[in-house]
Amino acid sequence: MKAFDYARAASLSDAVGAPACLIAGGTNLLDLMKLEVETPSALMDITRIGLNEITAEGDGLRIGALVTNAACAADPQVRQGWPLLSRAILAGASPQLRNKATTAGNLCQRTRCSYFMDNRSACNKRRPGSGCAALGGINRNHAILGTSDACIATYPGDMAVALAALDAQVKIEGPGGSRRIPLREFHRLPGDDPSRDNVLQPGEVITSVLLPAPVEGRQIYRKVRDRASYAFALVSVAAVLRIEDGTIVQAQLAFGSIAHKPWTDPRVDTLLVGERPSKALFDKAADLLLEGAQGQGGNDFKIPLARRTLAAVLAEATAE
Amino acid sequence: MAQTPAARIAVNGVSHDYKGDPRRSLLDFLRRDFGLTGTKKGCDHGQCGACTVMVNGRRINSCLTLAVMHDGDEVTTIEGLGMPDSLSALQKAFVSHDGFQCGYCTPGQICSAAAMIEEIREGWPSFVSVDVAGHARLDDEEIRERMSGNLCRCGAYANILAAIKEVMESGATS
Incomplete structure (x- = not known):
């Protein structure tokens, strides 16, 4: 792992616009840092800034960005009104990982394409312009829809798939103010710039995920x-x-x-x-x-x- | 490099001020700084569960978290659950059911099982729960699913399951 500066954010305002890589659960980021696929020079620990509650909002629910996957899946309101979300979270990873992984971190997890995770391989997502070793390589896990000549990686998670079906929204705080976008528009297709997994801009921070009212059925x-x-x-x-x-x-x-x-x-x-x-x-x-x-x-x-x-x-x- | 903030971490009830390179994982901190080598390094990538410990009562992979991030936390390792002269119910059950062969995954299995029993007490559902909003059954399928984050290369799963079931059914403190 490459050396980095470590700092703790005391509040959301420390994190918004910070010239640092944010870390909360760290289950994906630290894995990639050990592989030196991610090499941030500065980490900001955001685990002490709140945003870890699930609260009713109208007929819907607001899930704080730092609510752990385990807490979200076990939440009585989520289980009752949005069991799809509980089930999808519980389908992913292991209990140990779900105890650390957070709502926002889960959305921002990187692909598990083996070429992305191997620094010796060509990968336009990891090193733009280097090519895509998965094209013509071992691509059993790769995408069948929305691919490009530059990248055939998948988004690997479960939770976001449920959130897409439930038509959730993502609340984002940035240096220029806050915005709210449909979860379905949060992740990107690779196009000619697969280095960007989602539409977050530098300095922006996800603060919560909003669930609309439960659907009967x-x-x-x-x-x-x-x-x-x-x-x-x-x-x-x-x-x-x-x-x-x-x-x-x-x-x-x-x-x-x-x-x-x-x-x-x-x-x-x-x-x-x-x-x-x-x-x-x-x-x-x-x-x-x-x-x-x-x-x-x-x-x-x-x-x-x-x-x-x-x-x-x-x-x-x-x-x- | 900027000054790294300190972290006071309680391990099995003993406080320790962590200072130094922020790259150190909680796992390496426990083994090297604290000399608690019961917690094992298997894959070091969160895939095997050998490094499982409890932080504030919840099981996590100690390899995938930085020690410096645990300021104010209480960590419980296998040594904190029981020592040879004071084995916990789960430790005794793993011995009596032959719940291991090489033993490398065992500390992680036992820490994981202890936390799992608490999760079930609190009514947490699992992926195999018929109704995630309802009460979980305490059958083999549920325990297997809830223990899937702990791999055993020796394949002692049947006996691990038997040991955990015995403790759960006895209602003993794990």
Whole structure:
């Protein structure tokens, strides 16, 4: 690990605009610092600035940026109204990691592309302009949607996939003031600048995540992975679905580990609404979702896997 | 380099002022500065759980956190749970059920299990809970899922599970 200066923030205002890398749970950052993939010259510890409470806000919920993943998943209000979020958090990492990892840190976690994590490999995300070793390399875990010639990495997390389905918002404090953006617009596609995972600007700090009022109906998180626990997703599907009189009246879907961001496709949600559940409908939804999907060799299997996982989730969500 | 702020860390009830290179992990601090070598370094990347300790009662990977960040925290290691002449219920159960072979993962397994039992007491759900809003069952599937952050290369899982179950069912202090 490279040497760095360490300082503690006493309040949010110390952190906003600070010329330092912020650290809270540190479970991803310190891992990458040991690998010298991340080499910050200054760390600012933000674990003592508050922002660690979950509070009601209207019919929704405000989750502080520093609420741990474990505390969020175990929170009675979250479990009751937004069980999808609890389930997705509990699908990720291990209990030890969830006790440290925070809400904002989880959103900002980096890809687990093995070439990104290996300093000897070409990687446009880690070293812009160096190329992408995953293209033509071992790319079993990589993206099938929204890729570019520069990067085929995935966003690896579970929590943000649930937040995308729930249409959460991210509250951000910056040197120029605060802003609030939909979670669905927080992460970026790689395009020609994969070094940027999300839309945070230098000096900005996530302060909370806002959940809208709970949706009546079913909330499902299905995660497909190489082992049953403590593994990243190959494909995951988060679904919020409401049915009235046998007809789908609301559908909010999000997909994990198939793109550089939690993937949402409003066309798929729109297609489902107003229809009666059937295998033919689920096939049509998968066709639409995956019409632009492209395998890279090692991850070709993700296309049929995403299709089947979507069909399984829709069948479960619409079963009587 | 700027002056690194100090950190007062209590380990098994003994306070220690940490000063020095901020790069030191809590794991290296425990083993090198404190001489508490019960906590083990396996992968050093948060993937194996051998370094599991409790901080303010919650289990964490001590390899993935900086010692300097733990100012004011109370750390409990395997030595704090019990020593050879004062074994905890979990330590005794791991012995009687043969819950290890090489023993390298064992301190982490036991610290993790002790914290897990407390999490279950507090009603925390897991990924395999049928209803995350409801009460968790205390069956094998739940314990396996909740212990998945601790790997055992020897494959002593069946006996680890038996040891933990015995302590949970007895209601003894872990």
